Amino acid sequence: MKRPLIWILISILLLPLVVRPAIASEIWIFAIFGLGANLLLGYSGLLSFGQSTFFGSAAYVAGWLMKIHGVNAFLALGIGVGVGAASAAVVGYLCVQRSGLYFIMLTFALNQLFYFTAYQWTSVTGGEDGMPGVPRPEFPGIDFKDPVVYYALVSFLFLISLFLMRKIVESPLGRILQAIRENEVRAEAVGYNVPRFKLLAFVIGGAFSGLAGVLYAMLFGIVPLEAISFVFSGNVVFATLIGGSGSLYGPVIGSFVFIWLSESMSTVWARWPLLLGVAFVLVVLFLRGGVVEAWHKLFLRFSKR
Amino acid sequence: MLYALMGLGLSLITGILNIPNFAHGALFAVGAYFLVSCALFMGNFWVALVVAPIGVALLGLVIEYAGIRRLYAAGHDYQLLFTFGLALILSESIILVWGPIGSSYLPPDVLRGGADLGFTMYPKYRLFVMVAAGLLVFATWLFLEKTRYGAIMRAGIENKEMVSLLGIDIKMLFTVAFGLGAYLAGIAGALIAPIRGLNPGMGPDMLGIAFVVVALGGLGNLLGAIAAGLIIGIAQALVAAYWTEASTVVIYAVMAVILLVRPQGLFGIR
Numbered sequence: 001m002k003r004p005l006i007w008i009l010i011s012i013l014l015l016p017l018v019v020r021p022a023i024a025s026e027i028w029i030f031a032i033f034g035l036g037a038n039l040l041l042g043y044s045g046l047l048s049f050g051q052s053t054f055f056g057s058a059a060y061v062a063g064w065l066m067k068i069h070g071v072n073a074f075l076a077l078g079i080g081v082g083v084g085a086a087s088a089a090v091v092g093y094l095c096v097q098r099s100g101l102y103f104i105m106l107t108f109a110l111n112q113l114f115y116f117t118a119y120q121w122t123s124v125t126g127g128e129d130g131m132p133g134v135p136r137p138e139f140p141g142i143d144f145k146d147p148v149v150y151y152a153l154v155s156f157l158f159l160i161s162l163f164l165m166r167k168i169v170e171s172p173l174g175r176i177l178q179a180i181r182e183n184e185v186r187a188e189a190v191g192y193n194v195p196r197f198k199l200l201a202f203v204i205g206g207a208f209s210g211l212a213g214v215l216y217a218m219l220f221g222i223v224p225l226e227a228i229s230f231v232f233s234g235n236v237v238f239a240t241l242i243g244g245s246g247s248l249y250g251p252v253i254g255s256f257v258f259i260w261l262s263e264s265m266s267t268v269w270a271r272w273p274l275l276l277g278v279a280f281v282l283v284v285l286f287l288r289g290g291v292v293e294a295w296h297k298l299f300l301r302f303s304k305r
Numbered sequence: 306m307l308y309a310l311m312g313l314g315l316s317l318i319t320g321i322l323n324i325p326n327f328a329h330g331a332l333f334a335v336g337a338y339f340l341v342s343c344a345l346f347m348g349n350f351w352v353a354l355v356v357a358p359i360g361v362a363l364l365g366l367v368i369e370y371a372g373i374r375r376l377y378a379a380g381h382d383y384q385l386l387f388t389f390g391l392a393l394i395l396s397e398s399i400i401l402v403w404g405p406i407g408s409s410y411l412p413p414d415v416l417r418g419g420a421d422l423g424f425t426m427y428p429k430y431r432l433f434v435m436v437a438a439g440l441l442v443f444a445t446w447l448f449l450e451k452t453r454y455g456a457i458m459r460a461g462i463e464n465k466e467m468v469s470l471l472g473i474d475i476k477m478l479f480t481v482a483f484g485l486g487a488y489l490a491g492i493a494g495a496l497i498a499p500i501r502g503l504n505p506g507m508g509p510d511m512l513g514i515a516f517v518v519v520a521l522g523g524l525g526n527l528l529g530a531i532a533a534g535l536i537i538g539i540a541q542a543l544v545a546a547y548w549t550e551a552s553t554v555v556i557y558a559v560m561a562v563i564l565l566v567r568p569q570g571l572f573g574i575r
Contacts, residue, residue, distance in 0.1 A: 047382050049325075094564050101524060104325045104385060105516040106564070112513035113557030120554065230509065234327075234389045241386060274397035280390025284383045285375065 004249045008162070011256075012155045019260075021147035022219065027259045028158040029215045030239065034251030035165045036084075036208025037236045042246035043169060044201040045181030046096075047104050050111035051209055051236050053091055054084040056228025057114060058210030059217040060125055063134040073137035077157075077214050084210015085203045087114070092202030096195045099184075111230050118228050130224040134217045154215055161208060166248055168204060177201055231273075235262075242283055309534025310438050311511060312518025313445055313527065314489030320462045320524040321482040324373060325381060327388040330512025331395035332487050336361045336494025337503055338403055358492035365487025369480050377479075392508065400505050434496050441492065445485075446527055458482060462524070490515075510553070517560045 015024040033055055040046040058080035065071040065079060095106045118125045125131050136144040137153070144150050168174050176197055180187045188194045217223045226232055235258065243254025261279065265272040311333060318326045339360050343353035368391060376384050449455035460468050461478050469475040494507075501507065517537060522529030540559045545552035 041382065047385065049385065094561060098520075101319050101323065101325050101381065102520055104381060105319075105520050108327075109513055109516045109520060109557055109560060113554060113561065116553040116557070120551065230513075231393075234386075234393075237382070237389075238386060241382060271397050271401055273393045274401070277390040277393030277397065280386050280393065281372065284379070284387040284390065285372065 016148060016151055021151045023263055025151045025154045025219050027256055028154050029212050030255035030259050031252045032158055032161045033209055033212035033236050034239050034255045035161055036205040038240050038251040039205045040201055041240050043174060044177040046198060048107045049104050049233050050091060050107035052228050052232035053111045053114045054088045054206040054209035055213035057087045058084040059213035059223045059227050062214040063131055063217045063223045064124060066135055067133050080210045080214030081207045085207040088202045088206020092199045096198040108230060111233055115228050118225060128225055130222050132222045134221050134223060136218045169248060238280060308514055308518055308538045309442055309531045310489055310493045311515040312522060312530040312534045313442060314486040315515040316519050316524060316530045317482050318486035319519060321458060322479050324384040327385060328391040329490055329515055330508035331392040332361055332490040333494040333511045334399060334508035335395055336491030337498040338399055340495035340498050341503060354495055357495045358488050361491025362484045362488035366480060366484045369483035396505055396508050430499055437496060442531060449527060514556055517556055521560060521563055
């Protein structure tokens with residue numbers, strides 16, 4: 001368990017040297033988002049296709065409070081976590097009573113509800129143009145406008161999130177969620193209130209997404225409409241799956257690969273989502289189990305020799 | 306009625322194949338673009354209306370045969386990712402081929418203008434779409450209820466193992482079901498093109514609506530899909546008359562309210 005942590009620390013230090021600090025920040029923000037999504041996808045077996053609902057609503061609410069009411073940025077981060085959790089509670093409440101395909105479709109449909117609300121409510125959200133003017137935190141003596149300093153803040157919050165998520169996953173709660181994933185009927189029979197635990201997973205996952213959402217808005221100084229769109233939800237599902245869902249570090253690796261892929265593709269061709277789609281299809285057809293598993297297989301093959 | 310048509314196609318696919326088809330909206334959009342291109346190429350709306358959905362159905366057959374067929378054993382997560390990837394590919398291809406800017410297309414001369422219904426004037430083309438969609442839904446219902454292959458399909462929704470044990474080629478059934486679902490999505494897109502025009506975002510918009518219809522009506526539940534489609538269509542039309550901005554949101558709001566009252570959907574069992 002110690003080894004991956006050391007790798008992560010090393011990559012946090014080296015990453016800004018390799019890519020622009022903004023992209024490096026984006027990677028860790030996306031990793032926080034992925035951690036939250038993975039609690040649902042990987043640990044609880046809840047295939048939520050509406051993660052951007054929590055990400056986007058937190059970004060909009062916190063960004064709006066900072067912009068219009070001058071709310072302190074650190075307080076806004078906390079509010080974002082709360083908004084993420086609250087919106088996840090609402091969506092979760094409607095969704096946990098259904099399972100399987102219905103569940104997926106409902107999370108998606110509710111995602112669309114939030115998306116169209118943001119799309120039409122132009123006076124607040126700016127509609128298609130997004131909501132610009134989101135400030136970064138201010139603290140005497142520290143200039144967060146400097147990309148490297150902001151990167152340090154993001155990595156710090158990422159490490160805290162990782163630590164928290166590890167605690168959650170290893171706690172009795174995490175074990176119960178995994179029990180639900182493995183055999184829902186049995187978990188119910190043993191006496192656990194399954195819908196309530198699923199809802200709890202939603203709320204925690206939503207809180208992580210909310211944090212990521214606000215950090216994202218601060219990074220780019222804008223809440224784009226895409227932040228709440230279903231494409232974003234799909235991206236985080238993809239990042240979690242290529243990293244290998246159900247392992248703590250899977251989504252971290254996944255967001256690493258995903259952001260790097262999409263950033264490099266988007267500079268090459270404006271129609272890069274096409275390539276992304278091709279990547280999705282290829283991964284599903286040939287690389288199921290994600291990078292972690294592929295790595296594992298490779299490792300096994302080498303160690304046999 | 307168009308919503309019912311969309312929901313019906315998706316309901317068939319999700320009900321029989323048991324996969325979340327995120328490419329359904331993209332198939333709908335492809336149907337619309339096919340129609341306009343065919344109509345411009347051949348100069349005849351009616352021929353295009355026949356040809357375009359068949360093109361979409363063929364596309365659906367290829368997708369099922371080449372990709373989805375391998376994924377029935379995989380989890381929903383991978384199926385979702387696959388169809389989502391397909392949706393991205395299709396909608397980006399639309400932008401590549403036809404450009405990112407939407408366009409409009411006029412219905413044929415016969416159907417332009419309004420029809421006098423005695424109490425109100427109504428655009429002729431919308432009337433035609435309503436009738437055509439109604440007939441298509443009815444035809445699908447006839448096919449599923451009255452023909453032998455329709456009965457097999459309904460049996461496939463109920464119990465796949467049993468159907469394959471009876472010596473029926475279940476793989477073939479899956480392919481046909483996907484093709485039929487794609488056809489229904491394609492013709493819905495083709496019918497709507499002269500009303501709403503073309504734009505690359507039309508697929509995802511419709512996808513959400515189709516999901517709502519299926520979530521409310523129940524997987525593979527034909528009458529449920531029709532009822533849910535009608536309820537949503539009417540709710541949207543009513544709200545649009547008073548508060549245009551909210552007309553898209555209301556679809557999902559109606560769904561949320563119905564689910565609060567009846568978590569299992571209108572006719573759902575699961």
